[in-house]
Amino acid sequence: MTVVLSLRWPGTKPEQYDAVRELVRWEEETPDGAVLHVAWFDADGLQVIDVWNSADDFNRFMEERLAAAIEKVGIEGQPEITFNPMHRRFVAAGVTGAAS
Numbered sequence: 476m477t478v479v480l481s482l483r484w485p486g487t488k489p490e491q492y493d494a495v496r497e498l499v500r501w502e503e504e505t506p507d508g509a510v511l512h513v514a515w516f517d518a519d520g521l522q523v524i525d526v527w528n529s530a531d532d533f534n535r536f537m538e539e540r541l542a543a544a545i546e547k548v549g550i551e552g553q554p555e556i557t558f559n560p561m562h563r564r565f566v567a568a569g570v571t572g573a574a575s
Contacts, residue, residue, distance in 0.1 A: 476529060476560055476561075477510070477526065477527070477528055477529070477560070477561040477564075478526070478527050478528075478529060478530050478533075478558045478559060478560060478561060479524065479525070479526055479558070479559050479560075479561050480523070480524070480525040480526075480527060480530075480533055480556060480557070480558055481523070481524060481556070481557045481559075482521070482522070482523035482524075482525070482554050482555070482556050483519070483520070483521070483522055483523075483554060483555040484520050484521040484523075484550070484552070484554040484555070485519045485520040485552065486519075486520045486551065486552060487516075487520040487521035487550050488516075488520070489516055491548050491549070491550050492514060492516075492521055494544075494548045495541070495544045495545055495548050495550070498544040498547065498548070499540050499541055499544045501536075501540075506532070506535075506536040506540065507532055507535070507536075508527050508528040508529060508531075508532025508533070508535075508536070509525070509527060509528075509532070509533075509536070510525075510526035510527060510528065511524075511525060511526040512524075512525050513525070521554075526561060526564070530558045533558075
């Protein structure tokens with residue numbers, strides 16, 4: 476079942492996120508089951524919305540690739556993660572591309 480992941484990681488800084496991204500290379504080597512990733516920062520830290528084919532796909536990515544990079548970069552604490560079944564998806568006409 477396709478799921479929407481909401482992640483909140485207080486205290487995480489943009490430089491840490493970028494360092495993890497460079498180590499894991501998820502934009503170049505897309506994890507199995509990943510559909511969409513959007514990240515931003517607010518006063519609390521990192522916020523993420525992802526779409527995955529299943530929660531198991533994300534959990535496998537975390538275990539096999541992401542966790543080691545997070546530890547190496549020194550991000551502290553644990554994220555608050557929730558999964559919800561996706562009800563509907565809409566992509567506006569003309570939207571293409573990957574990273575930006």
